[in-house]
Amino acid sequence: xxxxxxxxxxxxxxxxxxxxxxxxxxxxxxxxxxxxxxxxxxxxxxxxxxxxxxxxxxxxxxxxxxxxxxxxxxxxxxxxxxxxxxxxxxxxxxxxxxxxxxxxxxxxxxxxxxxxxxxxxxxxxxxxxxxxxxxxxxxxxxxxxxxxxxxxxxxxxxxxxxxxxxxxxxxxxxxxxxxxxxxxxxxxxxxxxxxxxxxxxxxxxxxxxxxxxxxxxxxxxxxxxxxxxxxxxxxxxxxxxxxxxxxxxxxxxxx
Amino acid sequence: xxxxxxxxxxxxxxxxxxxxxxxxxxxxxxxxxxxxxxxxxxxxxxxxxxxxxxxxxxxxxxxxxxxxxxxxxxxxxxxxxxxxxxxxxxxxxxxxxxxxxxxxxxxxxxxxxxxxxxxxxxxxxxxxxxxxxxxxxxxxxxxxxxxxxxxxxxxxxxxxxxxxxxxxxxxxxxxxxxxxxxxxxxxxxxxxxxxxxxxxxxxxxxxxxxxxxxxxxxxxxxxxxxxxxxxxxxxxxxxxxxxxxxxxxxxxxxxxxxxxxxxxxxxxxxxxxxxxxxxxxxxxxxxxxxxxxxxxxxxxxxxxxxxxxxxxxxxxxxxxxxxxxxxxxxxxxxxxxxxxxxxxxxxxxxxxxxxxxxxxxxxxxxxxxxxxxxxxxxxxxxxxxxxxx
Numbered sequence: 001x002x003x004x005x006x007x008x009x010x011x012x013x014x015x016x017x018x019x020x021x022x023x024x025x026x027x028x029x030x031x032x033x034x035x036x037x038x039x040x041x042x043x044x045x046x047x048x049x050x051x052x053x054x055x056x057x058x059x060x061x062x063x064x065x066x067x068x069x070x071x072x073x074x075x076x077x078x079x080x081x082x083x084x085x086x087x088x089x090x091x092x093x094x095x096x097x098x099x100x101x102x103x104x105x106x107x108x109x110x111x112x113x114x115x116x117x118x119x120x121x122x123x124x125x126x127x128x129x130x131x132x133x134x135x136x137x138x139x140x141x142x143x144x145x146x147x148x149x150x151x152x153x154x155x156x157x158x159x160x161x162x163x164x165x166x167x168x169x170x171x172x173x174x175x176x177x178x179x180x181x182x183x184x185x186x187x188x189x190x191x192x193x194x195x196x197x198x199x200x201x202x203x204x205x206x207x208x209x210x211x212x213x214x215x216x217x218x219x220x221x222x223x224x225x226x227x228x229x230x231x232x233x234x235x236x237x238x239x240x241x242x243x244x245x246x247x248x249x250x251x252x253x254x255x
Numbered sequence: 256x257x258x259x260x261x262x263x264x265x266x267x268x269x270x271x272x273x274x275x276x277x278x279x280x281x282x283x284x285x286x287x288x289x290x291x292x293x294x295x296x297x298x299x300x301x302x303x304x305x306x307x308x309x310x311x312x313x314x315x316x317x318x319x320x321x322x323x324x325x326x327x328x329x330x331x332x333x334x335x336x337x338x339x340x341x342x343x344x345x346x347x348x349x350x351x352x353x354x355x356x357x358x359x360x361x362x363x364x365x366x367x368x369x370x371x372x373x374x375x376x377x378x379x380x381x382x383x384x385x386x387x388x389x390x391x392x393x394x395x396x397x398x399x400x401x402x403x404x405x406x407x408x409x410x411x412x413x414x415x416x417x418x419x420x421x422x423x424x425x426x427x428x429x430x431x432x433x434x435x436x437x438x439x440x441x442x443x444x445x446x447x448x449x450x451x452x453x454x455x456x457x458x459x460x461x462x463x464x465x466x467x468x469x470x471x472x473x474x475x476x477x478x479x480x481x482x483x484x485x486x487x488x489x490x491x492x493x494x495x496x497x498x499x500x501x502x503x504x505x506x507x508x509x510x511x512x513x514x515x516x517x518x519x520x521x522x523x524x525x526x527x528x529x530x531x532x533x534x535x536x537x538x539x540x541x542x543x544x545x546x547x548x549x550x551x552x553x554x555x556x557x558x559x560x561x562x563x564x565x566x567x568x569x570x571x572x573x574x575x576x577x578x579x580x581x582x583x584x585x586x587x588x589x590x591x592x593x594x595x596x597x598x599x600x601x602x603x604x605x606x607x608x609x610x611x612x613x614x615x616x617x618x619x620x621x622x623x624x625x626x627x628x629x630x631x632x633x634x635x636x637x638x639x640x641x642x643x644x
Contacts, residue, residue, distance in 0.1 A: 035428075246275055246390070248310045249272060
């Protein structure tokens with residue numbers, strides 16, 4: 001797993017916009033970024049729980065996962081309530097996810113496919129759609145895992161260097177606070193194009209927040225990594241290999 | 256349809272399961288004609304390969320007839336009689352493009368699982384655990400073949416089903432073993448294991464220019480086949496000291512190239528076997544590397560060790576000092592089916608090799624559990640059982 005801690009210099013260079021005050025109803029006490037992180041990580045945990053061989057451990061994981069997912073979907077966290085903690089109005093620190101793959105296709109082809117943001121939902125499983133509003137701005141809709149609805153936000157391209165780099169970030173006041181930087185480089189020895197994706201999400205503030213971010217980062221990183229692997233597979237083969245729906249002694253496999 | 260499923264360690268069961276369907280654009284469905292057992296299946300059965308799930312359909316060496324083709328396939332058509340390589344590879348990544356199909360980046364449907372275990376994910380293999388993609392295997396009436404035009408090859412007219420069958424796995428594995436040796440004229444090649452892969456490695460060594468081939472096993476009927484079909488000189492390790500005998504047979508130099516066609520469940524006479532068996536049972540080591548140790552000791556200085564017997568995890572008492580100071584070269588890997596199969600079908604069509612003699616038992620699928628039991632214990636002079644579903 002290539003998720004690594006970031007240096008503070010890199011954090012500032014990505015250019016985070018300041019957080020605007022939350023506008024939610026009085027009982028919403030989970031910030032938007034934290035909600036998305038909660039929802040994604042919750043779904044990952046619930047899935048991991050369902051896969052577990054040990055029943056008790058599996059049920060516990062699934063329960064924790066489901067509660068996290070609900071917390072993400074509703075913006076209401078009973079634990080936050082109990083402790084009088086409210087991350088909806090606080091400035092969280094960014095967490096970083098960094099993933100690197102080599103794609104056996106030409107630089108211009110790899111850059112070109114990614115640059116059309118409307119292509120992103122073909123390999124990013126949690127994205128429902130991306131609509132390009134103009135040259136720089138786009139409207140993103142993501143599914144909250146577990147059928148708990150969607151979140152939407154607008155994003156703006158902050159740097160675009162053909163065949164080299166695309167950087168984008170959500171607009172101030174968005175429901176989701178996210179930025180991304182995608183770098184492209186020709187691999188040595190005709191091995192294709194090296195692709196590095198760095199995503200930033202807001203994590204909650206304070207000691208508790210740091211702990212939660214540490215906990216969630218691997219699950220989120222895994223989701224992002226599988227998204228980018230799907231991109232590589234789509235580019236190199238035109239499909240994503242699967243066993244979902246194949247027959248076995250268990251009936252039809254779920255993947 | 257009927258399928259042979261793994262239901263637990265050393266437990267197989269013939270089950271009724273749904274028919275496979277096209278799931279991806281490059282898929283095809285093949286009606287299985289013949290599907291062979293393979294020594295590497297025994298590691299799955301014995302529970303030494305993790306990530307097997309109850310209900311997995313096993314089997315990876317097969318031929319049959321195409322009955323359905325996915326929308327992205329251009330050349331393949333219904334009715335094609337094909338042999339399918341056991342390795343699932345995409346044909347579009349750098350590894351496939353350079354002929355290293357078993358290292359394919361995209362053939363494994365569970366790449367993330369394999370990546371955790373191995374650092375980088377290898378290709379998929381039919382019916383060979385979820386670390387290798389979790390694909391349903393070929394011991395069934397029908398099988399879904401992903402990336403079908405990359406992995407399937409039309410069987411030339413005049414080549415019988417049972418001759419083409421082993422071009423799926425045993426022949427390419429044996430051929431790659433010999434290929435990795437880098438055989439030069441005058442070379443003596445020693446092959447440990449006279450099962451299907453070993454037999455093919457011996458014949459391939461001659462095809463690639465070896466002067467002499469020596470086979471090492473303990474089953475007289477397998478050694479007899481090696482003499483008869485593969486022109487091998489033979490050693491029964493239960494009767495002779497292999498290291499002494501090899502030295503004697505090679506003018507005191509040792510064999511130039513050594514092939515391990517046995518792998519992680521090697522059997523040896525004496526205390527070493529029980530040492531490794533106990534450690535393996537206690538899960539202190541996962542693999543019993545007796546053949547590997549012996550081949551390192553036996554090999555000529557500066558010689559090559561080619562490993563196609565399957566290893567799954569950790570070994571110990573590995574004589575690295577001997578290997579280093581003798582200047583040995585190690586080559587190893589799962590075989591690149593798609594690279595070798597066209598060439599091997601040519602050999603078979605030309606009559607240079609006919610692997611059909613290894614098919615000692617042709618049984619209905621219903622006798623699957625019994626077939627594996629016979630194959631595992633090598634009773635009834637069994638070399639290979641193939642099921643005709």
